Amino acid sequence: MSSSRAWVDVLTPKQVLFFAPVVDDLKRSGCEVLVTSRRYRELEPLARRAKLDLKFVGERGGRGVEAQLIAATERQAEMIPIVRDFRPAVAVSVASGVCARVAYGLRIKHVAVNDSPHSEIAGRLAIPVSYHLLCPWVIPYRAWRKFGLAPSQVSTYHALDPAAWLKRKPIGGPVPKLDPRKKTITVRIPETDAPYMIGKDASWSDSVLRSLAEAFPDLNLVALCRYDYQVEAVKKKFGRSYTVPSYVVSGQGLLAATDVFVGMGGTMSAEAALMGVPTISAFQGSLYTERYLRSVGLVVRAATPYAIASDAKRFLKRPFKANYAKEARRVLDSMEDPVPKIATFILKTAEQG
8 A cells, every 4th residue: 555645736627527536546545635626616516526525725816817827826825835734746737837836846746637738828837847748649749749748758548538437427416407308409618718718709609509599499408608607698698598507517417418519618528429429519729639539420520600500400310319329339438447547657656756
């Protein structure tokens, strides 16, 4: 049994789902684990459901870059004595600038577990000072070269990140009440506060929602938001056409009841695709994970609201979901469970000191 200590900084709902089983594996190996976070609408309910014990330190800040910079600086200062007193041998995050910077300053090895080289601002704050990077095998080394890592500092796992929780029992949670006689289209609103969304078309999500509402007035339409201000805005504009949950739903539960998924991000699109839900990507950018899912026929990409509605009509034909489910199961089964590999690497790094 190990007597090592690890610090994991969890910042998003996806990271709760991904790191919760990793933390469990570390603890079963005798590793003491400090899991920190910050206040985030979707994160806290998911952490409770996943039984992930979090120590909240600081906040994300407002929507502006200056407010976020101030919040990150304050969070970093607050984190230093907490981490110093815990004395971890390794720090882990996706690309937490606070985690990586504090770890570097305190001479702690930082391990990044990241599937998002497109998130360049976050990556530049964390990855260059990282000891090692773990990522899905579909992301080539050249995607990470810009962050200054040598090839020997990058390792891969043969899975997309949602496999970490899709290969386990769902954590549960509420699901919107929908008319069972109607088919359902679920739309995931983009991460509008992310730095990689700067300069993107701010009206894109409204255009997509409007197109689907006009094309499918008699279906269950669900708009899944990330922030309270998104909930308020979507309800105001599209509340007559869409169910807009103000609470944090069970993603897997909702996707199980969904006939077509339209994703404006990366993680939930991959999750939906691997669950066998016909998935349309409306992400404003390029993702290696999406390219892979398109190559195996589980995701299609649509460049206009009209194309999204057209693809949705095609997918709503009866055979599609059954065909997708079979292929999705094959693809998911071909992936390894990434959790043991990640936990083992963290543990070995912690034991090396």
